[in-house]
Amino acid sequence: MSDDLSGEAHETLRVTVMRQEPGQAPREETFDVPFDDRTSVLDALDWIKDHAEPSLTFRWSCRMGVCGSCGVMVNGRPVLGCETTVAGYRTSGITVGPMAHAAVQRDLAVDTDEFLAKLRGVSPWMLPPPAEPPTLTEPPTVVEPVETPGPTAVPALDVLAVHTQTPGQVEAYRGLSQCIDCMLCYAACPVLDDVAGFTGPAAIATARRWDLDSRDQGNEVRMVALAENEEGIWPCTQVGACTRACPKGVDPARAIRDAQREAMGG
Numbered sequence: 001m002s003d004d005l006s007g008e009a010h011e012t013l014r015v016t017v018m019r020q021e022p023g024q025a026p027r028e029e030t031f032d033v034p035f036d037d038r039t040s041v042l043d044a045l046d047w048i049k050d051h052a053e054p055s056l057t058f059r060w061s062c063r064m065g066v067c068g069s070c071g072v073m074v075n076g077r078p079v080l081g082c083e084t085t086v087a088g089y090r091t092s093g094i095t096v097g098p099m100a101h102a103a104v105q106r107d108l109a110v111d112t113d114e115f116l117a118k119l120r121g122v123s124p125w126m127l128p129p130p131a132e133p134p135t136l137t138e139p140p141t142v143v144e145p146v147e148t149p150g151p152t153a154v155p156a157l158d159v160l161a162v163h164t165q166t167p168g169q170v171e172a173y174r175g176l177s178q179c180i181d182c183m184l185c186y187a188a189c190p191v192l193d194d195v196a197g198f199t200g201p202a203a204i205a206t207a208r209r210w211d212l213d214s215r216d217q218g219n220e221v222r223m224v225a226l227a228e229n230e231e232g233i234w235p236c237t238q239v240g241a242c243t244r245a246c247p248k249g250v251d252p253a254r255a256i257r258d259a260q261r262e263a264m265g266g
């Protein structure tokens with residue numbers, strides 16, 4: 001938003017913000033916010049904080065759709081505040097609320113711990129092959145003392161052999177790797193209204209991202225976490241709200257469907 005908006009005659013937008021102190025009930029506060037065609041929801045919240053209500057609390061960092069921290073509900077729909085312009089709402093105004101399916105810490109700032117715990121639960125990193133169990137029938141190996149080699153004698157890790165991928169191998173997971181953990185799909189998911197323990201679209205999409213990576217060997221570990229848990233992949237009914245909400249073009253609904261099929265042996 002242009003810095004000069006507050007000093008000139010501009011259109012104003014009705015912005016209602018859901019506010020909440022810890023331990024108290026939510027309440028609405030409404031502000032008339034000047035805007036132009038470039039004004040984002042995040043700009044509008046900044047204007048309120050700078051000109052009307054300094055205590056208004058909300059998260060942001062990059063202002064460019066990268067960090068994933070500015071998610072809010074606008075008229076009931078999860079969006080990135082920094083990437084959503086308000087001009088299209090000039091007649092209806094907007095109601096800005098905290099992300100669904102997360103506890104409110106204050107105003108629009110929500111607790112992300114549960115979301116991140118579910119993400120960690122699918123081991124969202126590159127895993128080595130499962131360790132072979134030790135063979136107990138073999139006699140113990142006698143280790144002969146050897147002369148300690150100098151640093152130059154250590155064989156160099158063949159980095160290229162370990163990490164090289166063909167364009168096709170990268171393409172297999174590239175779309176899913178665009179996730180910025182913004183939680184928009186998690187807020188949009190209707191299953192979480194009823195099954196609070198559901199792993200959720202972002203974590204499952206991230207699990208698939210690694211499963212589809214030719215360098216990763218963790219598919220078995222992740223499938224145990226997702227398929228042998230009734231709240232893992234099974235509650236999803238393929239409504240597709242997650243995919244429609246995603247600002248990065250990730251397709252969590254397809255990732256979940258693929259995981260369900262794989263778990264059923266398909």
Ligand code: SF4
Pocket residue numbers: 178179180181182183184185186201202205242245246247248249250252
């Ligand atoms: S899948 Fe999309 S909507 Fe969900 S957390 Fe990742 S970037 Fe956000």
Ligand code: FES
Pocket residue numbers: 060061062063064065066067068069070071080081082083
């Ligand atoms: S502020 Fe970083 S994604 Fe919006």
